[in-house]
Amino acid sequence: MGNNKSSFWMALILTIIIFAIGFILGFFLETYRSNSVEINLMNSEINLLDEQVRQQVMGDFNVNCLDSKESTFNFANSIYTDAIRMEDYDRSTKFSDTLTLLHQRYDLLRMMLWDESVQIKKKCKSDFHTVVYVYEYNSENLEKESKQKFFSNILLDLKNKYPNDILLIPMAGNTNLVSINVTMKSYNVTDFPVIIIDEKKVLSNITTLNDLEKEVFGK
Amino acid sequence: MLINFIEFVFFFYMFVGLYMLSLFIIIFLRNRKNLFSYPEAKIEPVSIIVPCYNEAESIGEAIEGLLALDYPRDKIEIIVVDDMSKDNSVEIVNKYTKKYKNVKLIINSHNSGGAAEPTNIGIMAAKYNYIAVADADSIPKPDALKKMIGFLQNDKTVGAVTCSVLAKHPNNFIQKLQAVEYAVIAFGRKLLDLVDAVYVTPGPFALYKKEVLVEVGLFDKKNITQDIEIVWRLLSRGYKARMCLATSVYSKTPNKFKAWFKQRIRWSIGGTQTLLKYKSQVFKNGMLGAFIIPFFAFSLFLGLIGLALFLYLFVKRFLVYYLLTKYSLYAGSSIIHMQDLTFAPSFLNYFGIVMFIFGTLFTLLSIYSIKDRDLGDHKFFNIGFYMLVYLAMYPVILVIALYKLARGKYTW
Numbered sequence: 001m002g003n004n005k006s007s008f009w010m011a012l013i014l015t016i017i018i019f020a021i022g023f024i025l026g027f028f029l030e031t032y033r034s035n036s037v038e039i040n041l042m043n044s045e046i047n048l049l050d051e052q053v054r055q056q057v058m059g060d061f062n063v064n065c066l067d068s069k070e071s072t073f074n075f076a077n078s079i080y081t082d083a084i085r086m087e088d089y090d091r092s093t094k095f096s097d098t099l100t101l102l103h104q105r106y107d108l109l110r111m112m113l114w115d116e117s118v119q120i121k122k123k124c125k126s127d128f129h130t131v132v133y134v135y136e137y138n139s140e141n142l143e144k145e146s147k148q149k150f151f152s153n154i155l156l157d158l159k160n161k162y163p164n165d166i167l168l169i170p171m172a173g174n175t176n177l178v179s180i181n182v183t184m185k186s187y188n189v190t191d192f193p194v195i196i197i198d199e200k201k202v203l204s205n206i207t208t209l210n211d212l213e214k215e216v217f218g219k
Numbered sequence: 220m221l222i223n224f225i226e227f228v229f230f231f232y233m234f235v236g237l238y239m240l241s242l243f244i245i246i247f248l249r250n251r252k253n254l255f256s257y258p259e260a261k262i263e264p265v266s267i268i269v270p271c272y273n274e275a276e277s278i279g280e281a282i283e284g285l286l287a288l289d290y291p292r293d294k295i296e297i298i299v300v301d302d303m304s305k306d307n308s309v310e311i312v313n314k315y316t317k318k319y320k321n322v323k324l325i326i327n328s329h330n331s332g333g334a335a336e337p338t339n340i341g342i343m344a345a346k347y348n349y350i351a352v353a354d355a356d357s358i359p360k361p362d363a364l365k366k367m368i369g370f371l372q373n374d375k376t377v378g379a380v381t382c383s384v385l386a387k388h389p390n391n392f393i394q395k396l397q398a399v400e401y402a403v404i405a406f407g408r409k410l411l412d413l414v415d416a417v418y419v420t421p422g423p424f425a426l427y428k429k430e431v432l433v434e435v436g437l438f439d440k441k442n443i444t445q446d447i448e449i450v451w452r453l454l455s456r457g458y459k460a461r462m463c464l465a466t467s468v469y470s471k472t473p474n475k476f477k478a479w480f481k482q483r484i485r486w487s488i489g490g491t492q493t494l495l496k497y498k499s500q501v502f503k504n505g506m507l508g509a510f511i512i513p514f515f516a517f518s519l520f521l522g523l524i525g526l527a528l529f530l531y532l533f534v535k536r537f538l539v540y541y542l543l544t545k546y547s548l549y550a551g552s553s554i555i556h557m558q559d560l561t562f563a564p565s566f567l568n569y570f571g572i573v574m575f576i577f578g579t580l581f582t583l584l585s586i587y588s589i590k591d592r593d594l595g596d597h598k599f600f601n602i603g604f605y606m607l608v609y610l611a612m613y614p615v616i617l618v619i620a621l622y623k624l625a626r627g628k629y630t631w
Contacts, residue, residue, distance in 0.1 A: 022569045
């Protein structure tokens with residue numbers, strides 16, 4: 001029996017080892033994910049810089065507006081996919097705030113994309129609509145979380161219906177970035193989620209998909 | 220670290236759960252060769268007490284089972300104590316008292332509403348110093364007394380001995396699930412025995428020393444799980460309880476959900492009663508305070524933590540998706556997109572998987588170590604169902620039991 005008393009310590013050590021393995025695995029998993037998101041982010045940043053250079057070139061050499069629109073849309077689609085993956089990773093991140101920082105960098109990138117789209121529309125008189133969806137990052141309010149999921153779904157429906165007419169830019173509005181804060185202030189936005197359509201209309205409530213279509217296309 | 224309160228509770232739950240499972244597995248690995256060993260015994264007389272209330276269906280078979288024990292007939296007396304049964308239990312027992320000299324019947328003057336009082340009456344009337352307490356619906360294996368009594372004879376500090384309680388003829392689904400459960404409990408109890416932590420000598424068949432029972436004040440009539448309480452009292456007075464895995468008693472299990480549920484509520488209430496009675500002993504009195512009370516409390520309440528966590532996450536998700544569905548249906552938009560179906564595992568899932576593997580390993584070890592168990596057919600389905608659904612009902616039962624205990628509305 002006396003010999004068996006040491007089983008209590010052995011079990012404690014085994015449990016601690018299992019937990020340590022879990023924490024180490026978790027740490028490596030998160031590091032791997034952060035690295036992979038960062039690589040995507042760097043690619044996106046290069047793409048955006050490329051786009052900015054392209055705009056300067058366009059001013060000088062009258063580059064095709066259609067190409068410019070297409071590349072902006074592709075870029076928006078690409079960072080939209082990255083955003084979804086990041087949301088998944090975000091939910092399972094426990095060890096560090098690296099992903100939160102990367103999220104901020106992505107939001108900045110989306111802010112720049114929004115600005116780029118405004119420039120393109122001005123320069124090329126493009127007929128696409130910019131739909132910026134501003135949400136609250138890591139919302140703990142259940143009603144808000146439901147509303148945000150609903151906004152996200154209905155906007156995705158709209159985007160799927162008009163893939164070439166709508167530039168959908170989702171971004172977090174509460175990540176303490178001065179550029180986003182100032183922009184939201186200029187639209188008198190104090191609470192999220194909101195949808196900003198073509199830099200003119202600000203919607204904080206949607207009732208139906210048809211109503212949303214009317215707001216976007218003015219039909 | 221971004222771990223919030225809910226995750227902290229999850230880690231606590233996982234840590235304690237994994238610790239318990241690791242402990243059981245380590246004890247098994249270190250003692251696997253002598254799990255079934257039992258000490259040499261000499262034949263000494265034993266009084267067997269059978270408390271009985273409305274047991275007409277099974278009392279005859281139970282007495283037959285006790286008479287069939289592989290033990291000299293003149294070294295056994297069987298005392299059935301009837302608690303004022305309303306059926307013809309007394310008539311049936313009388314047939315045996317006429318036929319066998321060593322079968323006796325005592326009729327309680329009133330219905331006590333529990334097993335403790337008739338058992339105490341039987342103990343006081345018993346001639347011999349070794350007392351076996353048997354349920355009126357259980358049948359011990361013929362070798363039970365021979366294999367169990369040595370534990371009491373060879374160690375003065377041992378006051379009680381139990382054996383494997385296994386399900387008798389599991390026919391329907393709920394009985395087969397209980398057959399799995401009983402095998403797991405029996406195996407776990409033997410492992411606890413190896414660290415001096417047996418915390419119950421279940422009613423179906425247990426052996427005691429009369430002088431020790433009298434010394435500690437017999438069974439507690441106020442406690443509805445007197446078979447748990449008596450062991451805690453023995454331990455608190457410096458005695459030990461042991462477990463003999465080499466023999467078994469087959470006990471009738473409830474064959475309907477309602478009866479099963481009522482029995483489990485009773486067990487949970489009795490367990491909690493005992494825990495409350497002995498709460499001041501925590502971290503005192505050797506293994507009782509150092510391990511049994513915390514282990515018992517965790518066994519009871521760890522499930523509650525799991526249930527609370529599950530309900531919190533479930534209700535939260537449910538509310539979000541309920542509102543989302545409501546908005547989406549009105550708007551005519553999609554409720555769900557493919558992107559919602561993605562899953563990024565976190566290290567929390569790792570702990571869940573490890574816990575599941577350890578739990579499965581322990582359950583399988585238990586079932587395959589207990590040789591005498593009868594699980595009926597569809598074994599693997601039953602084991603899976605036991606692990607995934609049956610065990611998940613424990614915390615629900617505990618919540619109801621606590622509610623009844625708080626309101627004082629419980630009966631045996």
